[in-house]
Amino acid sequence: MLFIKTFTRSICTGKYSFAAEKSLLAALRKKTGYTFANCKKALEMHDNDLNRAELWLKSQAQALGWSKATKLEGRHTAQGLIGVAVNQYSGVMVEVNCETDFVARNKEFQSMVEDATKCCLRYIESQQKPQENVAKFSLDTEQLKGLHSENDGKSLADKLALMIGTVGENATLKQGLGLKTCEGIHLVGYAHPAGHVENGLQLGKLGGLLAYRSLGEGNDHIEIAKGICQHIVGMRPTKIGNNDDKPAPNKDEETCLIHQEYLLDDSVTVKELLEQNQLEIVDFKRLECGEIVSSIGKQPLEFVETCQ
Known part of the structure; x- marks a missing residue:
């Protein structure tokens, strides 16, 4: 009986954890507009901290933007x-x-x-x-x-x-x-x-x-x-x-x-x-x-x- 209770609790906890992570992922994607893969990586790197994940995504996007801007600099803009x-x-x-x-x-x-x-x-x-x-x-x-x-x-x-x-x-x-x-x-x-x-x-x-x-x-x-x-x-x-x-x-x-x-x-x-x-x-x-x-x-x- 104890085994069944423990097993049932672990299943419920796992479902709750998965649902919470999914909710965080959806919130981050809606807030930033970045891809599923990038948002998932950001949350994993920052222990599902939404604010820290968002800041990291923005810093990465800015660095990528500067890199691309440097490569494209000089191309004609009319x-x-x-x-x-x-x-x-x-x-x-x-x-x-x-x-x-x-x-x-x-x-x-x-x-x-x-x-x-x-x-x-x-x-x-x-x-x-x-x-x-x-x-x-x-x-x-x-x-x-x-x-x-x-x-x-x-x-x-x-x-x-x-x-x-x-x-x-x-x-x-x-x-x-x-x-x-x-x-x-x-x-x-x-x-x-x-x-x-x-x-x-x-x-x-x-x-x-x-x-x-x-x-x-x-x-x-x-x-x-x-x-x-x-x-x-x-x-x-x-x-x-x-x-x-x-x-x-x-x-x-x-x-x-x-x-x-x-x-x-x-x-x-x-x-x-x-x-x-x-x-x-x-x-x-x-x-x-x-x-x-x-x-x-x-x-x-x-x-x-x-x-x-």
Whole structure:
């Protein structure tokens, strides 16, 4: 009778132990997303301690990511996405490149662009507000890599390496552009084709930022400003222009913003639209994914107050 009780107890204990281990394994896989074999190994190495197993898995993944990133470094990256984010006084555009458009549609890659954009926006927010007009910023690859995520404290360099290890393709943090305004100057941003993410962050192949001043009353200028920002992305103006600039003989070759036909209504020019809605453009920036960088990436951080 004693033998039967002991044998029965051992069977029950074994079943319980197996069920507990299975539950831990399922929890670790759900939390980390790593393979069955890797999660099983992590738990075995750390006596079924879920937290220690998770930390070990993440450290191994990070090491593998850096190793793969080093091997893939130098491979051409012409595809990718631009992240655009704006709050009351700060706006940024961040370009992250990859090798193929297939990876640019990958959730891991898009999450990397979101992280980089949020980090850059937080950095611009921390800078001193200009006393007047607009302060312009540019961050090169190394400066972007040095920014840290607010969520987990990791540098963007570490996050990029981990992402490269996941997607198996080279990727680069190419550049970041930012505008910071003073009181009375508003900001809007636009990405095309627009993919709206949380808190107004947008992802696209093209991006634009517009700083403008309302000369009238009320807040009904926002949609007009968004339309002008969309126009800037689509029509590629090279400068705002003023009354001394004469319109180009061929309207299709016009690069002065105020003299261009408005993209959303070609019956008016941008200048006429601004006058009708009592708006003044202070500054704008446009970014195209894969565009050749001239000064950005070679210059240190800029901080320049401008008055257009």
